Amino acid sequence: MSNARAKSMRTPLGRVRNLGAAHSGTGDFWRQRLTAVAMTLLIVPVVVVVIMLLGRNQAGAAQILGSIPIAVIMLLFVIASCWHMKIGMQVVIEDYVHNEPLKLIAIMANNFFSVTVALASIYALIKLSTGV
Amino acid sequence: MILSIVHRATGVALYFGTLLLAWWLIAAASGPSAYSYVQGFMASFLGRLIVFGYTWALLHHLLSGIRHFVWDLGYGFKPNERETLTWGALIGGISLTVLVWIVAYAVGGGR
Numbered sequence: 001m002s003n004a005r006a007k008s009m010r011t012p013l014g015r016v017r018n019l020g021a022a023h024s025g026t027g028d029f030w031r032q033r034l035t036a037v038a039m040t041l042l043i044v045p046v047v048v049v050v051i052m053l054l055g056r057n058q059a060g061a062a063q064i065l066g067s068i069p070i071a072v073i074m075l076l077f078v079i080a081s082c083w084h085m086k087i088g089m090q091v092v093i094e095d096y097v098h099n100e101p102l103k104l105i106a107i108m109a110n111n112f113f114s115v116t117v118a119l120a121s122i123y124a125l126i127k128l129s130t131g132v
Numbered sequence: 133m134i135l136s137i138v139h140r141a142t143g144v145a146l147y148f149g150t151l152l153l154a155w156w157l158i159a160a161a162s163g164p165s166a167y168s169y170v171q172g173f174m175a176s177f178l179g180r181l182i183v184f185g186y187t188w189a190l191l192h193h194l195l196s197g198i199r200h201f202v203w204d205l206g207y208g209f210k211p212n213e214r215e216t217l218t219w220g221a222l223i224g225g226i227s228l229t230v231l232v233w234i235v236a237y238a239v240g241g242g243r
Contacts, residue, residue, distance in 0.1 A: 036197050055240040058164040058166075074157075085150060092144060121154045121157050124160065124162075128161050
């Protein structure tokens with residue numbers, strides 16, 4: 001084993017950082033799966049909540065969405081989905097957009113869009129819970 | 133094979149479809165007139181079509197994603213297993229979508 005290490009072309013610093021050729025490690029790969037598992041667990045409660053809201057007016061919908069367990073379920077789903085979609089869209093952009101400036105702009109726009117959708121939804125859910 | 137690109141396509145569709153979820157939550161937090169406007173749109177033919185498509189994209193992407201979990205764990209690579217997973221995701225996604233809409237109409241239609 002030590003012999004194999006000695007023949008490795010990787011520098012000691014590279015081994016410690018353990019980020020690989022992409023220089024960003026496996027963080028996004030892991031988080032994509034983490035958020036996917038989270039949503040798999042949350043999908044049934046979320047669908048139940050949406051069906052509970054069907055046909056109700058704003059007052060009824062606000063009352064249901066303002067209850068703590070339902071707000072927490074919805075907040076977790078919004079956070080997981082926005083994070084998941086940001087990583088997924090970045091993979092799509094990196095696969096199909098090969099013009100470097102355009103790629104950077106697309107990745108930035110993807111970040112802005114995902115964060116804005118997440119924050120707007122989170123703000124709405126918190127507002128519903130606090131009744132302001 | 134073709135299901136791989138469908139997983140990606142439904143993912144991209146859901147990316148923009150998230151705007152519907154955000155719009156609906158913001159409207160609920162804004163007040164009765166904003167909420168009834170969203171309800172009016174969702175109840176229109178176009179609205180129902182979009183939400184039906186969103187439901188299918190979500191459930192297909194979910195089942196297709198579970199297929200990826202199986203592969204990530206190192207199972208399901210034999211040809212017949214891949215076929216089963218693929219057809220399971222395709223048929224399961226359509227069946228669950230129809231089931232959710234039947235339940236939605238049965239529950240929501242009564243209000």
